[in-house]
Amino acid sequence: AQSVAQPEDQVNVAEGNPLTVKCTYSVSGNPYLFWYVQYPNRGLQFLLKYITGDNLVKGSYGFEAEFNKSQTSFHLKKPSALVSDSALYFCAVMGNNDMRFGAGTRLTVKP
């Protein structure tokens, strides 16, 4: 069965600095990978996905993610963090039409 791991419960960065939220995955076959963001008292919002093609995927709000097959990773990145990026971020992998989510990483961007 497919699974994802988000090794960091929390990531803290200063506004304007680059941010990285880590994700590794395990899946048989070709991976379908996703990042979602959850703001307080809201549902999950789609950020980006990797299905095939370029390893660098660009998504919403200036986020991007790099697919690395050899390291089975799909880290989320942003060149310059905003305070408004503070939220809970979930990595997910899809197999057999169902999606498995990581435990989530809470990103805090401080002014």
Place this chain on the structure above:
Amino acid sequence: DAGVIQSPRHEVTEMGQEVTLRCKPISGHDYLFWYRQTMMRGLELLIYFNNNVPIDDSGMPEDRFSAKMPNASFSTLKIQPSEPRDSAVYFCASSFGIEQFFGPGTRLTVL
């Protein structure tokens, strides 16, 4: 489109009572998913439907939980009888293809 609609947004009930959560997926979507989110267990897939047919209910915690999808525009998740450990946020999501769109969730509190 209004997106995925869930009702109620908040539900407070007493242990032993029946609880029914409702979901209206995005029109045209052929997959519907029910998730539960708690601090302890994160985001868990409970069950999903394809064209109104339940495909995988292995995530349903026990027989007290049941889900139905009588037509393409409506699904229910029922808990009978409810217990305090069922307190969580329940999300419904729908998709046509790869990306899932989440509703705002129902926050259930069982006293």
